[in-house]
Amino acid sequence: MFDKKEIEVLLPPEVAYDEFARYRALLHAAGFQPGQADFVHLKRRSIDARGRQPLVRLRADVWLTPPPRDIFGPWFHYPDVSQARRSVLIVGAGPAGLFAALRAIELGIKPIVVERGKDVRTRRRDLAALNKEHIVHPDSNYCFGEGGAGTYSDGKLYTRSTKRGDIQRILRILVQHGATPEILVDAHPHIGTNKLPLVVAALRDSVRQAGGEVRFDTRVTDLLLEQQHLRGVVTASGEAIEADGVILATGHSARDIYELLHRRGVLIEAKPFALGVRVEHPQALIDQAQYRRADRGQLPAASYSLVHQTQWKGKQRGVFSFCMCPGGFIVPAATAPGEVVVNGMSPSRRDSRFANSGIVAAIELEDMDLAQHGPLAGLRLQQEIEQRACAIAGNTQLAPAQRLGDFLKNKISPELLETSYQPGLVPVRMDDVLGAGLAERLRQGFRDFGKKIPGYATNAAQIVGVESRTSAPVRIPRDRDTLQHPKIKGLFPCGEGAGYAGGIVSAAMDGERCAEAMATLAIS
Structure with missing residues (x-):
């Protein structure tokens, strides 16, 4: 007792x-x-x-007495599936793909994970080239590679998706693979970009040690589609890989996969998303505003969450903070030459002098050119703004930027502030990058945020463009119960790239659900 x-x-x-x-x-x-x-x-x-x-x-x-041995939850064991009768092909080694693989192993199914990018260690060289030499590797960048976009991010583990799965189970698996046990305790847990690569590598090792396969530098270029039944994929090397089911977990930036599905007649849909900028403040300013003390002491770097409903030409659109990174850095997140995209990340200590956050406006279907581009309309809008940002800033990875106070007054900044964005900034009118409508919605949002957080709407902050990869602009539909594509047997759309998750934990839970759904259908 x-x-x-x-x-x-x-x-x-x-x-x-x-x-x-x-x-x-x-x-x-x-x-x-x-x-x-x-x-x-x-x-x-x-x-x-x-x-x-x-x-x-x-x-x-x-x-008052010795606690039970499993007080911190169960330890997970993965059986040998090297000779399993059933297999699942998982496209993408992000959180959705890796957790789908581990759950498949628990269910006695051999996972074959194919990832277009490189392993975490090798991937770092391409990130260095991106930051220092402005070289964008289309298959190895902040979005593509082992662990997906989450590997080199803040590693936020907070999610509201409590009905999609067991959040504590996901956190315990991460702890088992090297994450700090504090993520089991903190209300808004995070791992940190300096620690995530080791955790991701450990997840991959568990898959391989149990007899699963993880293949890098393996980009999918075609589908083995026979009479509305997906039997596998074809890779860039010409190899055909077959399995009992395919979990498509490619992330929100795999535009070539959306193009492939559309070209092969697989039903996909345009989906609302959000688009805007990154705003960067001195972290001390945010600490003072949130904690009301100049020295935060042992408190963690302060964060914020903001939302405002704006009006533009009779349309109501939400403007909100996204992926706020206290004590963090702004990084280049482009996936192809000729575009500029920014994202944020933080180390585990969150000890940078800067705070940054995406401030984005909702983009609804009526804001897209569906008549011309159909289900790829949101993708085309993303590309248009990202390419314009690159051209205006000089066709490198220099990012367009403007001091926040100047943006609110609609005037160019004669000089910019120091920044955490390593490639560098170019002063521009952000209206020229974003367009008048989107810029005005963001102005309304920033003015409201300045009322909520003292000192927020100031020229001591600057905005950097563009924050355009908030979520997938395409949804790959699936049946609510079976999680299988409604038209294509054997295809299980999964995670952020399919439009069913919005972060590391929700993607991991969705990966587990897809593995369970595939196992159930294979048995029946």
């Missing part, structure tokens, strides 16, 4: 983030002295900054 006492307390940051001081405070809150309790299990940690001084809210179990 186990005996525990559940408690919830508010503590000053200097106590909450000091392991020994926290332990004593939790014991005291439970009514015990050191030595009277057997174990303290921290279950949840979040920051409450609503008062005059920020506090940290903790939930914990104080165990």
Whole structure:
């Protein structure tokens, strides 16, 4: 019989983030002295900054007897599937693809994962060339390669997709593969771009050690499609790979896959997405605004989440913050020469002097040229703005930028601020990049955000363009119950690229669901 006492307390940051001081405070809150309790299990940690001084809210179990062995959850074991009778082909080694592979192994199915990009270690060389020499490798960049776009990102693990799967299961698998156990506790957990590559490599090793396959530099160029049944794919080398089912988990930037599906007559649909800029502030400015203190002490770098409903020519469109990266960097996320795309990432410590966030406006179907481009209309709009950003900024990976106060006044900035964006910035009128309608919606949003966060709408910040890969502009439809494409047997659209996820955890959960759905259909 186990005996525990559940408690919830508010503590000053200097106590909450000091392991020994926290332990004593939790014991005291439970009514015990050191030595009277057997174990303290921290279950949840979040920051409450609503008062005059920020506090940290903790939930914990104080165990009066030795806790059960599985208090932190089960350890996952992967059987040998090298000789399994069934196989699944997984296109893409991002979180959706890797977690689909691990779940397939648990279900006794051999996964064959094909990834157009390189492994995480080799991929770094191409990222260095992109940042320093402005060379965009179409198959190896911040979007393509082992781990997908999430590998070199902030590694945010917060999701609202609680009905799509077991979030704690995903987090425990990540911890088993090297992520810090703190992600099981924090209300808004993250891993950090410096630690994610090791976790991703460990996930891949688990797949291979269990008899699954992971192939890099393997780009899909055609489908083995017979009478509305997808039996496999053809790669750039001409190899045909067949399996009992195909999980398509290519991510939101695999435009050639959308083109291939459209060309081969596979039903796809245009989908709303969001488009805008990255805004970069001094992190100290955000800390002061959110924590109301100049020195945040042991508190983590402050973040924010903002939304505003705008009006433009009778149309209402949301403007919101996206992928906010406290203590982070802006990075070049183009996937082809001749385009400029930016994204954000943070190291685990979030110790950069800069805070950045996407500020984007909703793009609805009526904003796209569906008559001319059909289901690829959103993709074409993305390309148009990304290519214009590149041309205006000088046809390299220099990014167009404008100080925020100047943008609100619609005037060019005579000089820009220091930035975390390594390739460099070029002062432009962002209206020329975004177009008048989108720029005006963003202005309305920034003005409202300036009312919500003191000092936000300032010339001490600058906007950098363009943030255009917020989500897939195409949806690959699937049956709600079977998760199989409604017209193509054996095709399981999966993750962000198919329009069914919006981050690492939701993509991982969707990958698991697709593996389970494929296994069920294979048995029936």
